[in-house]
Amino acid sequence: MSASPATSREILIATIADLLDGVRTVAVGASSPIPAAGAMLLRARNERRGREPVRVIVLGSREHNFFTNGAFELFDATAQGRIDAFFLGGGQIDGEANINLVGTGDYPASSVRWPGSFGSAFMYYLVPRVILFREEHSPRVLVDKVDFVSAPGASERIYRCGGPHALLTGLALFGFDKQRKRFGLRSVHRGSSADEIRAATGFDYDAPAQVPFTPEPDAETLGLLRGRVTDELAECYPQFARAMLADRAA
Amino acid sequence: MGQIVSIEALAAQIRDGMTVAVPSDTSGVAMAATAAIIANRPRNLHLVCIPISGLQADMLIGEGLVGTVETSAITLGEAGGAPRFADGIRSGAFAIKDATCPAILAGLVAGQKGVPFMPIRGIIGSDILATRDDWKVIDNPYAPDDPIVVVPAIRPDVALFHAPEADRFGNVRIGRQTELAAMAYAARTTLVTVERIVETSLLADENAAAGVLPALYVGAIAEAKNGAWPLSLAGEYNTDTAEVARYAKMARSAEGFAAYMHGFARKFEAVA
16 A cells, blocks of 8 residues: 555544544534545444444435435434434534534624524534534634524533534644533644644633644555545545545645 | 326416425425426515525525525535525525424424424524524423423425326325425425326335325326426436536526526426
């Protein structure tokens, strides 16, 4: 195997596979190629290592979606406790892990309007391991306080068994402390630095004195990602699979 | 019941002020029928998106035919945001009732069962709840200290979708898209366009009958080959991504949208 170093996309995908470690069933929403790749990578790696099988549900895929009950099944299966991990993003994410998928400015006449909340105001409460994923890491995305709460990061005195597990961006990985409602910087990806993250983040967060680099995928992981996982992705994300190949060649 | 009509006759059943339930872009959207509806110009439609919409809602909004949009999202998917929707939000052209997917589905199930409301987890603490005065928080009557959201039943005047096939008796094959059945159960009537109409009953084969919506729920059916174009129809054809991208680009301006819609109407005139 030609061991060219991992691309930035590959580091994100491998980080997602690590964040999902231990889950039995993971669902991925529509238009989310990197989370889908991370889930497929974990499935392939567990299979290779003889570990517990991982079920992957990719919405919008025919091949990687075994649901037969239409739009209902993801939400019903989630409410039944069968979905261990899911991904959410947001036009804005704030320091208390509140997410905004609706828009900026005065609701309802939002000056910038995004599509809408999708299933977030349900999934965020009920999926034990929600990974917040947003490639853009900037003060306009990572804000002190969101303009509209599609779903809150934490809740008191209501039934809630799910919430944020981590926040992954194109530059860094954060953990979330539910009691203190506060992010903590865990690592920065190759090419970035603790100072750059501080400047690019609109909310305050905890950070260790020495911020480590996000681990890079080992040869086995990279081999699976560049082989089987790229092939699997091509079924539901053909453009993305081609872009991964182009990345690698560059 | 399950009458087979022309697409124009089907479209004529959508009238001013009606509440119309429509499915998401990958579940079978009646796009050819949408062109026929736009030609009739019904006003002040109340769209209920099950549970999201995209191209169809954006077109109806851009044409000025929509008074209210109830949805969990309006998006063109890979092609990006829905431009006429975002523009209409900024100008207050229609009332928006933001929701979250499973809450819309729960309201539909309440409609299906003929009960006034359905409880649903999550939502408490979301600004969606603050903007929806028709959603309430009640105490779980079976357990202490358990507030839970209830949403009212959704009873659309019409459910409108596109499916692979219907038979001469008015039964419609919907496959795995069971939310289409829920739309039909909850709605007063259902209008369906199909790729083809077959002579033998879809209920004849026990192995395939489960994916069939019986004629009981169906008001009218019209044949429309490629009737979801440029969107996809599961098991039949994929999204014409280049066409959706072309729409997304042109619809950024009102003028571009008008030009696109002129061509869109002509395309379906040529087919009919």
